[in-house]
Amino acid sequence: MSLKSSLLAVFTLGKGVVRGLPDADDDRHPIDLFGTWFSEAQKSGLLLPEAATLATCTNHAVPSARLVLLKDFDHNGFVFYTNYGSRKAAELEQNPRAALVFYWPVLQRQVRIEGGVTRVPQAQSEIYFHSRPRGSQIGAWASRQSDRLKDRRQLETRYRELEAKYQGDEIPLPNFWGGYRVDPHCIEFWQGRTNRLHDRLRFDLDGTTWASNRLYP
Numbered sequence: 001m002s003l004k005s006s007l008l009a010v011f012t013l014g015k016g017v018v019r020g021l022p023d024a025d026d027d028r029h030p031i032d033l034f035g036t037w038f039s040e041a042q043k044s045g046l047l048l049p050e051a052a053t054l055a056t057c058t059n060h061a062v063p064s065a066r067l068v069l070l071k072d073f074d075h076n077g078f079v080f081y082t083n084y085g086s087r088k089a090a091e092l093e094q095n096p097r098a099a100l101v102f103y104w105p106v107l108q109r110q111v112r113i114e115g116g117v118t119r120v121p122q123a124q125s126e127i128y129f130h131s132r133p134r135g136s137q138i139g140a141w142a143s144r145q146s147d148r149l150k151d152r153r154q155l156e157t158r159y160r161e162l163e164a165k166y167q168g169d170e171i172p173l174p175n176f177w178g179g180y181r182v183d184p185h186c187i188e189f190w191q192g193r194t195n196r197l198h199d200r201l202r203f204d205l206d207g208t209t210w211a212s213n214r215l216y217p
């Protein structure tokens, strides 16, 4: 952690603990509230505020969870990118529902998101893929994410072969790689407070409008 991010973290620590949920009026759209909290997390000095735990579930109700990075969000949902051959992708194809959990410790805040999942249009994945560093683009081609790998050398050899293959050329979007969008029907904001009297505000989509309720901590 740099000195700047350490100072930011100290400055931010506990602000929400004192103020509670000041931004969360009942008529506030939960995506806009998420935007406010997310930009506060980005300014807080936290490493990777865009990291979220993604939970998926097979159609036999076996859950699994891992971290992903949020790359985009708006009123249509929350977007992350991955390998469409991975375990998470297999589970999402079987059961297109997911939960995302953000935790921003220095702000003592958690946000839980639940919703249906769809692949983002290929054109959108294409734009994001080409915005990534060249090494990450080659890395996406090199990885058969979640498959068994005999040894690390095999992965590195494959990376070098692909690097040579595409030298001087644009790297195409792999047909096994792209984004997913979580279209939320429930978003819960959690603010840590003293004596464990934490604030919880849950928004549920009711048709086209969001209904909000406070929950016991």
Ligand SMILES: Cc1cc2nc3c(=O)[nH]c(=O)nc-3n(C[C@H](O)[C@H](O)[C@H](O)COP(=O)(O)O)c2cc1C
Residues within 6 Å of the ligand: 048, 051, 064, 065, 066, 067, 068, 069, 070, 080, 081, 082, 083, 086, 087, 088, 089, 145, 146
């Ligand atoms: C901080 C962090 C961010 C990550 N971001 C991503 C991501 O955006 N996309 C991704 O496919 N994997 C990401 N990973 C790796 C996943 O956690 C996971 O190991 C990988 O996607 C395979 O998961 P699966 O076998 O359940 O599909 C990230 C890991 C960490 C620790």
